[in-house]
Amino acid sequence: MNILIIGTGYVGTTTALVFAEMGWKVTGLDTELRKIENLRQGLLYFYEPGLDEMLIKHTGSGRLQFTTDKAKAIRDNDVIFICVGTPSRPDGSADLRYVQQVAEDIGEHMNGYKLIVNKSTVPVGTQERVTDWVREAQVHPHPYDVASNPEFLREGKALEDALHPERIVIGADSDHASGLLQQLYASINCPVIVTSPRTAELIKYASNAFLAAKISFVNELARLCDPLEVNIKEVALGMGLDSRIGPKFLQAGIGYGGSCFPKDVAALLLTAQELNVRLQVLQHVVDVNQTQYLYLLDKVRNRLGTLAHKKIALFGLAFKPDTDDIREAPAVRIIQTLLQEEAEVRICDPVAQLPAELKVSSVAFSTSPEEVLDGADAVLLCTEWPMFRDLDWTRLKDRMSRPNLFDGRNFLDAGRMTELGFYYEGIGYK
Ligand SMILES: NC(=O)C1=CN([C@@H]2O[C@H](COP(=O)(O)OP(=O)(O)OC[C@H]3O[C@@H](n4cnc5c(N)ncnc54)[C@H](O)[C@@H]3O)[C@@H](O)[C@H]2O)C=CC1
């Protein structure tokens, strides 16, 4: 079986590499020539640890190729994975225009049986819509199946997650389709759940929503920990040792960001709203998350008074470490608020870049922590990049005008920072 991956972003590129690693012959297709040209030369155009070495390996192995020629790519491959973006529309619903375009392209160019597999995160019922879009675009009535195979990888850990998933979910209407997919994944050792496409689609949203809920739960609890003078990290540790709760995703901070949790939670809420079902817990998950970065800023204001003309340094811009992705990053919201309040902002991140709208005179960017701390009234840690833990904080303190340290990720050792002479505040942690 030859595999075509349509959409060579985070998910598509990773999926293509993992299938090549398993020994399959894979083609990656994208509409953006720049991306394809880079990938062809073995150059990863985004930051994702480990993926670059794998790309070089497989551009040389002969098992992986990249193209923009959709007609030929669709004709030449039996299994086609859809890995295009499904961004939020202004009302929060998932925008399926890229999925529809791909479905129509497949319908138009298919020349025999195709297994079409949707890996993009899409609302329940999309498998049926893709089936219709393909049929309506068909020139000849070739047979095909449409299956759902949601992806659970994390950015920053994409390769590890895709090579060693905790489960594979296959949503298919026919034994033939689910059988082919199980064959493709045969060399991966993990539980495989075969279910209906609608269930598979909901498993994906439910998983992201639950993880988001865990984060908002612990964040809200951290707000209570502050006046109670209780350490949220110890509370989370004590809770997490209960195997029914688990230790992961209980790290309090300035809230979740990224290209998925905010968008997917919004899409699930919209699905429920359209069906007149109130998902009250999930609505509150969003409310807590949207105010969590403001909670950190309240702490800064309580300490510094007005933020106008204060020099505020941010350590970290990316929505989490090990990625250059700044989509929905809490740091970006913090910067926007600081600018509204006329603060002077300096940012340090080892890989993420400042977006065009923040390239203004009152914002300075550097990859050097020393530079951004010069004369600062406060530093706000927004992303837990390991490099921030290993800094010479004693020396850094002397560069600051006032040694105020607000740790939005509870990443540094509060006791040690206080000993070094910092005024230190985390989220539910001092
Ligand atoms: N980024 C992540 O960590 C994860 C993302 N997902 C889901 O996977 C999907 C893809 O996400 P990402 O890879 O992050 O998106 P992305 O934005 O990085 O990549 C999407 C790619 O599709 C291409 N594309 C758009 N229309 C096309 C077309 N008609 N033909 C060919 N290529 C086309 C774009 O040029 C882009 O390169 C989304 O639904 C997302 O929610 C699921 C799990 C993890």
Ligand SMILES: O=C(O)[C@H]1O[C@H](OP(=O)(O)OP(=O)(O)OC[C@H]2O[C@@H](n3ccc(=O)[nH]c3=O)[C@H](O)[C@@H]2O)[C@H](O)[C@@H](O)[C@@H]1O
């Ligand atoms: O659907 C998706 O795209 C993916 O979304 C998330 O992956 P990702 O967004 O890459 O990153 P996470 O590691 O989940 O972190 C998301 C956000 O939550 C925050 N977070 C995470 C964990 C925690 O304990 N506390 C916390 O604030 C992170 O800082 C980050 O801003 C899920 O973890 C993946 O399983 C899923 O496939």
